[in-house]
Amino acid sequence: MLTLPRWGLALTIALALIAVLAVPKILQLRDNDESAATPESEQKLRVKAHRVAPVELAERLATIGTVRANESVEIVSEISGKIAAIHFDEGARVNRGDLLLKIDDSELLAERQRALYRVELAERAEARQQQLLDDGVISTETYDVALGQLNVLRAELQLIEAQLLKTEIRAPFKGVIGLRWVSPGSYLSSQTRIASLHDLDPVKLDFSVPERYAALLHIGDGISFTVEGVERAFNGTVYAIEPSVDAASRSLRMRARSPNSDGALLPGTFANVDLAVRSVAGALTVPAIAVIPELGGKKVYVYRDGRAEAVPVTTGIRNEREVQITSGLEAGDLVIISGILELQPGLEVELAEAAAGGVEAQ
Numbered sequence: 001m002l003t004l005p006r007w008g009l010a011l012t013i014a015l016a017l018i019a020v021l022a023v024p025k026i027l028q029l030r031d032n033d034e035s036a037a038t039p040e041s042e043q044k045l046r047v048k049a050h051r052v053a054p055v056e057l058a059e060r061l062a063t064i065g066t067v068r069a070n071e072s073v074e075i076v077s078e079i080s081g082k083i084a085a086i087h088f089d090e091g092a093r094v095n096r097g098d099l100l101l102k103i104d105d106s107e108l109l110a111e112r113q114r115a116l117y118r119v120e121l122a123e124r125a126e127a128r129q130q131q132l133l134d135d136g137v138i139s140t141e142t143y144d145v146a147l148g149q150l151n152v153l154r155a156e157l158q159l160i161e162a163q164l165l166k167t168e169i170r171a172p173f174k175g176v177i178g179l180r181w182v183s184p185g186s187y188l189s190s191q192t193r194i195a196s197l198h199d200l201d202p203v204k205l206d207f208s209v210p211e212r213y214a215a216l217l218h219i220g221d222g223i224s225f226t227v228e229g230v231e232r233a234f235n236g237t238v239y240a241i242e243p244s245v246d247a248a249s250r251s252l253r254m255r256a257r258s259p260n261s262d263g264a265l266l267p268g269t270f271a272n273v274d275l276a277v278r279s280v281a282g283a284l285t286v287p288a289i290a291v292i293p294e295l296g297g298k299k300v301y302v303y304r305d306g307r308a309e310a311v312p313v314t315t316g317i318r319n320e321r322e323v324q325i326t327s328g329l330e331a332g333d334l335v336i337i338s339g340i341l342e343l344q345p346g347l348e349v350e351l352a353e354a355a356a357g358g359v360e361a362q
Contacts, residue, residue, distance in 0.1 A: 065207030
């Protein structure tokens, strides 16, 4: 019988213990290798989808505009003179015909009185000449001289009356008076700025659109717009269109009216304008993110029988979120709208549970 030395027996026991401890590690490495060998293609991609259904789609255009007063005028005097009285307050509302300012008219009143006396004397002279003409004492030519003098004096009186009317400056339309730039006793000329008058209800909105939309826009079209400092949106109606396209900007100028009973809109304000240029009823639409441009056309991925299928499509009008599909899809198709960059034709995908209503699967 062979007897092992003590050191050999100890070595044998140590090797046996190492082998027992190593078996679990070897099995774990084998399992990891088998898991790593599983193809990634067998793991399905989870996606969201949009169910195609006919809807009404409006193509909208965003542009910029400027708010303007319905009517606006700088109030100035047609004649020179000293201000006798001011009859308006800054920021006040006035009606058409209200007296705003009175210019001193004392000299004109004196001139009118003198003209009245002259007309009265000329009328008497003309009457005497008429009697003499009827009696055959004077000729028609002599009478015509007296009548001509009377008519000249009457015309001079009318001129003075017209100048007197200009000493009263009245509101040409109802509106709001702006800041006053003159004081009582100031001397006015035709260049002196007195104040401004604005009709603010309704207001006008000027804006331009690219020339390619010229045939799609008409008088009566509705618009919406926003302005800085006011959270709500305003509505308006197009009432005038410039009959020609601006050659420099290749744009078409349009003008709309918007109610402004609360005075929230001020002339000169910058506006962000939104308007619908055309609308399609029963349009098949998909989210814009689903449409993939490619050489020679566009495509979308459709969920069919558990796989992603690439479908060529043609598009129509669009807005900021949706695109009309004019060919390639039918109502009820499920268009994939997530994981677009990972999709390949024939790739197995897993569709998430459909949302209520069946319009979108998520």
